[in-house]
Amino acid sequence: MLQVDLQGGFGEKGRTSVVVSDGNTCVMLDAGIKVGATGDEYYPVLARPIGEIDALFISHAHEDHIGALCHLLRQGYTGPIYMTEETRTEMPATLAQYADPADLADFSPLVEQIRLFRPGEALTVGALSVATGASGHVVGGVWFSVEAAGQRVVYSADIVPESAVFPMQPLPVCDLLILDASYGADPIPGAERAGQIGEWVVGYADGCLLPTPLSGRSLELIAAINVPFAIEAGMREALSAQIHAPDAVHKDRVAILSQRLKSARDWTVDEPLPSCPLLVHDGMGVAGPSRPALEAAEKSGFPILLSGHLPAGSPGARLVDEGKAAWIRMPTHPTLPENIALWEAAGRPRLIGHSCDAAALEALRQHIPALMAGARTGDTHQIDEETTHAHSDFQ
Structure with missing residues (x-):
């Protein structure tokens, strides 16, 4: 038993x-x-x-x-x-x-x-x-x-x-x-949500902030974004390792994701926010580079899109509640x-x-x-x- x-x-x-x-x-x-x-x-x-x-x-x-x-x-x-x-x-x-x-x-x-x-x-x-x-x-x-x-x-x-x-x-x-x-x-298919996120990012292609966990959703977002973008520099090695891990990514996506990552600009927290979409981790603004990035974005009115779970009291949840950030779920x-x-x-x-x-x-x-x-x-x-x-x- x-x-x-x-x-x-x-x-x-x-x-x-x-x-x-x-x-x-x-x-x-x-x-x-x-x-x-x-x-x-x-x-x-x-x-x-x-x-x-x-x-x-x-x-x-x-x-x-x-x-x-x-x-x-x-x-x-x-x-x-x-x-x-x-x-x-x-x-x-x-x-x-x-x-x-x-x-x-x-x-x-x-x-x-x-x-x-x-x-x-x-x-x-x-x-x-x-x-x-x-x-x-x-x-x-x-x-x-x-x-x-x-x-x-x-x-x-x-x-x-x-x-x-x-x-x-x-x-x-x-x-x-x-x-x-x-x-x-929630009945909304992942492909539909991904399309909504892609459209939102196109609307802010000249600059927006996309907080995301380092693993999982980051690659889902990269797959959904079809405009030039930047990443926090410390994410590059980890994302590359994820893409090329044995049998970890759909074979028809490896080359696409690899090329998009290769083309992405590096950004660090001591730089001004870039004039393109920027991926930073973590997804809630609780820790990692996303915390200072969200603070900078809030001060400057830089567009923000959150796309995952936001615990009550987290920086991401506060920004959405105050109308300072958008939220579209990326199904993970x-x-x-x-x-x-x-x-x-x-x-x-x-x-x-x-x-x-x-x-x-x-x-x-x-x-x-x-x-x-x-x-x-x-x-x-x-x-x-x-x-x-x-x-x-x-x-």
Whole structure:
């Protein structure tokens, strides 16, 4: 019998984390932080003593999936940490921005703890078989499938079934699907949103600011922009590595993205804002070069387009609320038709949505009745019982 502990990201966006156990072996899938939260709400709610976790698996290097890694090590986790090569490469920059500085200084992951795998590889921890697959969300990003004694839990992490840039491998049939519900019941296809962003940028081709995460959405934006643009100079090496990582980008997009990146102008934070669209990281204005860039853009009235999740209280959210920035979502998570198709392909299993609030979950349940919209961080789910022991309206 498999047990699933929801440690973060359920009924909320951020601190995404799940534990799956067969009673003898426990694996933790992701360890994120919640941007804008403080104290205990910043980190996952650990469902069991840290010494009971036999292995930690990280899906990708965005802060809401890896930002609590040093915190876990401070709590005493000494086991293996599984991730792809691309996630390992991007990890230091994310931890530098979002880990507690003291934790980062004293409890950075040890080289010998990290175990590398490629998307599509299957791994074994005790009696648990952990399959992986490319997520379509970022280079090196993966979903996880945990199986034992004929039962299977699939945790999608962040996925994009129809990305214009990144391929995604199909999710397997399962008994319980923990699905990326970031967009709730939003039905607008990614291609349509990308077209809207491309048109907006053309209208401000003589200068605008595009804050974006270093991995994932940056390449999606570059694919959508068909005018000369600039990038923060420190992004170039990472973006080039993402484009040319083995099997990480659709083959017909590699040459196009490579040429657009090669033609992009370098910009640094001590320079005036350029007379062309400018990509800077991160996407919320919380950290990285985007924070000073947004400050400069606000002071000068430079056009700003935000294109992803904006936590309450973040600089990006404030600018949108005050009418000083535009917002058009660049889909880097599944839209409604994609999530319905994913659920049906997985055999129409019981479903738990992660990375969205209660209202969005309830809206999604109107389209997928198997969704347990009451699932919340701190709940426990037994697959064979299909009940919770922590939340009365879980189903």
